[in-house]
Amino acid sequence: MATDTSSKSPEIRRALPGHRLLIGKEAPLQLDCGATLAPAVLAYQTYGELNADKSNAILVFHALTGDQFAAEDHPVTGRPGWWEVMIGPGRPLDTRRYFIICINVPGGCMGSTGPKEINPETGKPWGLDFPVVTIGDMVRAQIRVLDHLGIDKIFCAIGGSMGGMQALEMASRHPERLHSVIAVATAGHHSAQNIAFHEIGRQAIMADPDWRGGRYLEENAVPRRGLAVARMTAHVTYLSEPALHRKFGRRLQDRRALSYGFDADFQVESYLRYQGASFVERFDANSYLYITRAMDYFDLAADHDGVLAKAFTHSPARFCIVSFTSDWLFPTSEAKRLVHALNAAAADVSFVEIESDKGHDAFLLNEPEFHATLHGFLNGTAERLGLPTGDLIPIDLGDRDPGKERIS
Amino acid sequence: MATDTSSKSPEIRRALPGHRLLIGKEAPLQLDCGATLAPAVLAYQTYGELNADKSNAILVFHALTGDQFAAEDHPVTGRPGWWEVMIGPGRPLDTRRYFIICINVPGGCMGSTGPKEINPETGKPWGLDFPVVTIGDMVRAQIRVLDHLGIDKIFCAIGGSMGGMQALEMASRHPERLHSVIAVATAGHHSAQNIAFHEIGRQAIMADPDWRGGRYLEENAVPRRGLAVARMTAHVTYLSEPALHRKFGRRLQDRRALSYGFDADFQVESYLRYQGASFVERFDANSYLYITRAMDYFDLAADHDGVLAKAFTHSPARFCIVSFTSDWLFPTSEAKRLVHALNAAAADVSFVEIESDKGHDAFLLNEPEFHATLHGFLNGTAERLGLPTGDLIPIDLGDRDPGKERIS
Numbered sequence: 001m002a003t004d005t006s007s008k009s010p011e012i013r014r015a016l017p018g019h020r021l022l023i024g025k026e027a028p029l030q031l032d033c034g035a036t037l038a039p040a041v042l043a044y045q046t047y048g049e050l051n052a053d054k055s056n057a058i059l060v061f062h063a064l065t066g067d068q069f070a071a072e073d074h075p076v077t078g079r080p081g082w083w084e085v086m087i088g089p090g091r092p093l094d095t096r097r098y099f100i101i102c103i104n105v106p107g108g109c110m111g112s113t114g115p116k117e118i119n120p121e122t123g124k125p126w127g128l129d130f131p132v133v134t135i136g137d138m139v140r141a142q143i144r145v146l147d148h149l150g151i152d153k154i155f156c157a158i159g160g161s162m163g164g165m166q167a168l169e170m171a172s173r174h175p176e177r178l179h180s181v182i183a184v185a186t187a188g189h190h191s192a193q194n195i196a197f198h199e200i201g202r203q204a205i206m207a208d209p210d211w212r213g214g215r216y217l218e219e220n221a222v223p224r225r226g227l228a229v230a231r232m233t234a235h236v237t238y239l240s241e242p243a244l245h246r247k248f249g250r251r252l253q254d255r256r257a258l259s260y261g262f263d264a265d266f267q268v269e270s271y272l273r274y275q276g277a278s279f280v281e282r283f284d285a286n287s288y289l290y291i292t293r294a295m296d297y298f299d300l301a302a303d304h305d306g307v308l309a310k311a312f313t314h315s316p317a318r319f320c321i322v323s324f325t326s327d328w329l330f331p332t333s334e335a336k337r338l339v340h341a342l343n344a345a346a347a348d349v350s351f352v353e354i355e356s357d358k359g360h361d362a363f364l365l366n367e368p369e370f371h372a373t374l375h376g377f378l379n380g381t382a383e384r385l386g387l388p389t390g391d392l393i394p395i396d397l398g399d400r401d402p403g404k405e406r407i408s
Numbered sequence: 409m410a411t412d413t414s415s416k417s418p419e420i421r422r423a424l425p426g427h428r429l430l431i432g433k434e435a436p437l438q439l440d441c442g443a444t445l446a447p448a449v450l451a452y453q454t455y456g457e458l459n460a461d462k463s464n465a466i467l468v469f470h471a472l473t474g475d476q477f478a479a480e481d482h483p484v485t486g487r488p489g490w491w492e493v494m495i496g497p498g499r500p501l502d503t504r505r506y507f508i509i510c511i512n513v514p515g516g517c518m519g520s521t522g523p524k525e526i527n528p529e530t531g532k533p534w535g536l537d538f539p540v541v542t543i544g545d546m547v548r549a550q551i552r553v554l555d556h557l558g559i560d561k562i563f564c565a566i567g568g569s570m571g572g573m574q575a576l577e578m579a580s581r582h583p584e585r586l587h588s589v590i591a592v593a594t595a596g597h598h599s600a601q602n603i604a605f606h607e608i609g610r611q612a613i614m615a616d617p618d619w620r621g622g623r624y625l626e627e628n629a630v631p632r633r634g635l636a637v638a639r640m641t642a643h644v645t646y647l648s649e650p651a652l653h654r655k656f657g658r659r660l661q662d663r664r665a666l667s668y669g670f671d672a673d674f675q676v677e678s679y680l681r682y683q684g685a686s687f688v689e690r691f692d693a694n695s696y697l698y699i700t701r702a703m704d705y706f707d708l709a710a711d712h713d714g715v716l717a718k719a720f721t722h723s724p725a726r727f728c729i730v731s732f733t734s735d736w737l738f739p740t741s742e743a744k745r746l747v748h749a750l751n752a753a754a755a756d757v758s759f760v761e762i763e764s765d766k767g768h769d770a771f772l773l774n775e776p777e778f779h780a781t782l783h784g785f786l787n788g789t790a791e792r793l794g795l796p797t798g799d800l801i802p803i804d805l806g807d808r809d810p811g812k813e814r815i816s
Contacts, residue, residue, distance in 0.1 A: 032668075033668035036669075048570075068442050128670070131668070132668040132669060145470050157763060159775075189412035189658060191649060191652070191653060191658075192649070192655075192656045192657055192658065192676045193644065193647075193652045193653075194675070195647040195674050195676050195677065196640075196644045196652060196677070197639070197644060197678055199674075199676070199677045199680055199681075199718055200637060200640045200641050200644065200680070202670060203636070203637050203681070203684070204612055204615075204637045204642060205635035205681075206670070207612075207616065207634065207636070208615065208635055209617055222568070224616065224778035225611075228611070228615070229608060229611050229612045229637065232604075232607070232608045232611060233409055233608050233641055236605060236608065237604060239601075239737075240522045241600075241601040241739075242600070244600040244601045245599060245601075247600075248600045248604070249600055250597060250598075250599075250600065250707060250710075257677070258705055259442035260440075260442075260540040261538070261540060262536070262610060262614070262697060262701065264607075265704075266544075266600070266603050266607075266704065268600045268603050268604050268607070269607045271609075272604055272608070273607075273611070276611070289670060291669065297666055298656060298672075298675065303656075328649075331649075343473065356440050367743070369512065
């Protein structure tokens with residue numbers, strides 16, 4: 001029914017390293033839009049070792065522009081994995097004790113089936129013929145990887161931002177498949193303001209003539225400028241005003257005085273331009289459309305008569321909800337709505353608001369209080385389930401600190 | 409030295425109604441960038457009557473996308489003036505008692521000299537050859553109109569957002585020209601986050617191939633898509649999350665279910681697209697670049713050893729500083745910095761934070777507490793100066809309520 005092609009098929013592996021699960025036509029992915037997807041590929045990475053009774057698996061869901069390369073050098077950018085601070089020996093997701101799985105979402109662009117991959121019916125890249133996927137679809141697809149690995153029930157589902165949406169979705173629809181859930185910097189639905197910022201990004205991409213109605217890959221074009229503007233817009237929403245002020249303020253970039261022109265006079269402009277330009281090198285514009293759309297569509301309460309608590313009725317899982325004080329994209333008020341709903345559903349929930357001025361991005365950064373929270377929650381859950389516990393090892397990140405970003 | 413050409417020169421008047429001041433080569437505008445501008449035109453509107461001793465003038469400074477048509481139907485859009493709720497008989501800026509002047513800023517696109525007007529040296533539109541103007545330049549230019557009208561000292565300088573920057577700039581550099589200042593939803597400098605959002609807008613415009621390196625007017629093109637994305641981005645920053653939630657939430661637009669596509673499923677998407685598309689019909693893309701740049705460059709403290717209080721040393725004016733609780737673009741913290749600086753400079757200052765969930769846009773809307781605040785401040789100042797006072801007349805705005813916006 002499903003085949004691991006990690007070392008078999010160069011056509012499927014492409015240039016990217018790692019595991020592949022091929023989903024065949026005999027059991028296609030059922031999508032919320034009504035379409036089915038098969039054959040389909042899911043690209044994933046693992047860290048640590050699965051124990052004998054397959055009880056130590058943690059499924060890490062990535063966010064909008066993340067991918068499966070969570071804890072290793074990224075094969076395209078060469079930069080450290082996006083959650084290297086979190087995953088590794090002696091880190092909260094301790095690879096000495098846990099088996100970590102991270103899967104590129106369908107609709108993504110790092111090896112899993114998505115709009116840039118070939119549509120087997122046409123032999124051309126899917127483009128906008130790719131079906132719109134939802135957070136629910138992403139989770140159902142990833143459970144196929146668990147099935148393939150023979151894991152009935154994961155120790156923990158964890159993610160930040162869109163990753164947190166997936167963790168909550170899995171807890172709601174597939175409660176029998178997990179023992180615990182950690183949802184960070186996320187919400188039970190995407191707010192009007194968040195939809196608005198995503199729509200700006202999509203409009204920027206679709207306004208770029210090089211988008212070619214979504215067929216840019218066939219026509220050897222890349223909507224670089226539109227995708228860069230989309231990334232710049234999103235990036236500002238990931239940071240807090242205090243963080244921008246602290247990092248850049250009104251400091252000038254490589255000059256002593258204003259230029260009275262439209263160059264990047266200010267460091268913050270130079271930084272944003274760099275963020276936009278470098279993103280284009282690693283991300284597919286159509287994937288950006290699809291994944292933002294999935295987030296916009298996410299609304300756990302909507303399928304439960306508008307009552308969020310009903311999404312978690314009788315959930316046996318332990319929940320840990322984390323927010324950051326300066327995150328205005330997924331503010332603490334949204335986390336509290338989740339906590340209220342979980343309490344109303346009589347779930348086992350702990351909630352921590354982490355003091356940080358780093359905005360939404362804090363979930364990706366070296367935030368000791370946040371890491372200690374996750375470590376404590378995971379250790380406590382491990383103890384209950386009779387799994388080994390362990391201590392954090394202090395990190396000296398050096399040049400691999402994700403907070404050290406180039407600004408020009 | 410300066411000529412009012414209101415009824416004289418069809419070349420200068422173009423199709424737009426209203427007054428024009430022509431600044432001749434014998435006394436060019438000196439700009440902060442070092443360049444001079446002449447001939448130059450300033451287009452302005454007035455409401456009410458100037459009294460015999462010319463002591464009842466209020467100079468209203470418009471914001472980024474505003475113009476001189478503050479209190480009458482807009483000649484391009486046909487919509488009510490942007491501050492009609494504020495200006496008129498029985499309104500806070502009472503035209504029965506005050507003479508209101510509103511001038512299109514240089515760099516603008518509603519008749520004043522700006523990048524879309526003809527560069528007399530080339531006979532072609534200025535485009536990016538137009539010099540970068542500052543908030544200081546805008547104020548110096550507008551004082552020329554006061555000179556022309558024979559007004560030595562205005563009763564009040566008032567503005568919101570960029571208009572507030574101009575009011576503060578005038579108080580700082582030209583204190584002898586005003587009795588009072590009302591600065592609403594503004595700050596003493598543009599923050600890193602605000603610069604970032606402006607830079608996104610500029611990049612969106614400049615990414616549009618129809619921008620043609622700024623020469624689109626010569627080439628009969630219009631960078632519609634880029635300008636629309638810029639407007640959409642800015643528009644989201646003008647609203648608060650609660651306002652977006654209240655107005656739109658996750659409600660769908662003209663449909664009962666998700667489309668699983670990239671149409672405007674959500675009302676908030678449809679609204680934003682409309683905002684972008686309609687803006688393009690009335691605003692010039694290069695003007696957008698220049699005016700956002702002027703705001704980014706604004707930093708009152710920078711020219712006073714970084715000490716904001718020094719910008720207001722010995723200012724004899726009465727100040728009224730107003731912020732709105734949900735304005736995250738120009739938050740109350742920025743208003744308080746102004747108030748602290750004014751207090752440190754021993755200025756006469758009152759500060760009011762208005763409770764509103766409408767975000768930055770609140771300064772344009774029918775906010776009774778805000779209007780009552782301005783009315784009280786203006787009446788108090790009038791009393792001190794021996795000018796007549798008056799009462800507010802309750803407004804029934806009906807269809808002219810600026811809060812009633814089309815959403816599709």
